Amino acid sequence: MDRIHIRGGHALKGRLPISGAKNAALTLLPCALLTDEPVTLRNLPRLADVDSFGHLLNQLGVSTMIEGARPEDFGRVMTLRAGRVTSTEAPYDIVRKMRASILVLGPLLARAGEATVSLPGGCAIGNRPIDLHLKALEAFGAVIEIAAGYVRASAPDGGLPGGSYTFPVVSVGATENAVMAAVLASGTCTLNNAAREPEIVDLCNLLVAMGADIEGIGTDRITIHGKDRLHGATYSVMPDRIEAGSYACAAAITGGELELVGADAEDMQAILAALRETGVEVTTSKTGIKIASHGKLRPLSISTAPFPAFPTDMQAQFMAMLTLADGASVLTETIFENRYMHVPELARMGADISVNGRTAVVRGVEKLTGAPVMATDLRASMSLILAGLAAEGETQVNRVYHLDRGYERLEEKLSAVGADIERVSDG
């Protein structure tokens, strides 16, 4: 199993390219199921989750072709074609490894009139039920049954009649599944209290490019007028705001200066505002975002919430950064009930953090010290990388497969801007 070794204490300097967004890619890929014509996705990040999604789509009858991927390039171009859907089942073995597999439910139901998808179960950061996905689909006219760990959804002959659903809490995945199911409905579907994350705007933009009729894109009320068919399209995946935010924290915690090339400041307002509050200099331009950090960081109070508020996917990275701030910070996690698994590992590196329910108090310390650490999820792993970049001595981050789900060639990007970091394979 691979490990990452970091010898900390180097201020990062230079230009760091930002890849396509994992969370956008994972909802754009299943759109290929909605048409028999080719869908070409550009700027698709090279990530384990994207590969796994490709394999799942292959099992459903979608062909995937990757064009001219040179090893030195970040991102790649993939053309997907679902001439015929040959299976409507997403099996347990794939869904348990990648929760986002649930996102084939809506498109399969829309295109084939039925779908059988394994229930994803919980994961390290929380329970993560899919009840809202199912309720939205039922509101549009789907019949849902749950048996033997699988959900089976079917649509009446002629497609989903349409309807309206109001989410009791904002859900990114449920909004995505419902929108993908609705684009081929026979009637009109409306979602209230829909998620407004930029990745949902990206999804709607691809669907519109494929011929879908969607109103209210980027708002919490989305109306979809179903079409008889969609056609192919070529679309570029949006830049990854969480990857960009993570590397912004890397510049901040090391007292460095990074230009995040290709990052989109529009989608990152809450993250950039929080960085500015710590005293970090943030300059935005058409080509990216410059982050410059001088001296001690100021402490912060942050609460995670759905977009446009501060994202839960940045909580762990900010926590790592604030372990070295000049005073006490308060972080509140409102989205997932168990997203503080990185705390004991950061504490092993010398951080002073106390957790009470959903609130963590981070008291800044003078220094962190390198240690062998282990993470349980993607962003927790990134928080340990950040701590390692600033720590005295060597840090070994184990279970690198979490990072490979969401950071394209992390150690290459970081060593190019001055980090002393390498991947070590046990063979």
Ligand SMILES: CC(=O)N[C@H]1[C@@H](OP(=O)(O)OP(=O)(O)OC[C@H]2O[C@@H](n3ccc(=O)[nH]c3=O)[C@H](O)[C@@H]2O)O[C@H](CO)[C@@H](O)[C@@H]1O
């Ligand atoms: C692949 C992807 O895009 N993943 C993102 C997506 O996950 P995901 O789509 O799974 O997250 P949701 O927005 O659905 O979850 C938000 C909250 O709603 C709850 N919930 C959700 C669905 C449901 O049917 N019932 C229910 O109770 C969840 O347990 C959680 O407490 O949004 C999260 C919140 O921004 C991010 O952290 C993830 O990185």
Ligand SMILES: C=C(OP(=O)(O)O)C(=O)O
């Ligand atoms: C929680 C995350 O992803 P996923 O929903 O794919 O587990 C994440 O990207 O931080």
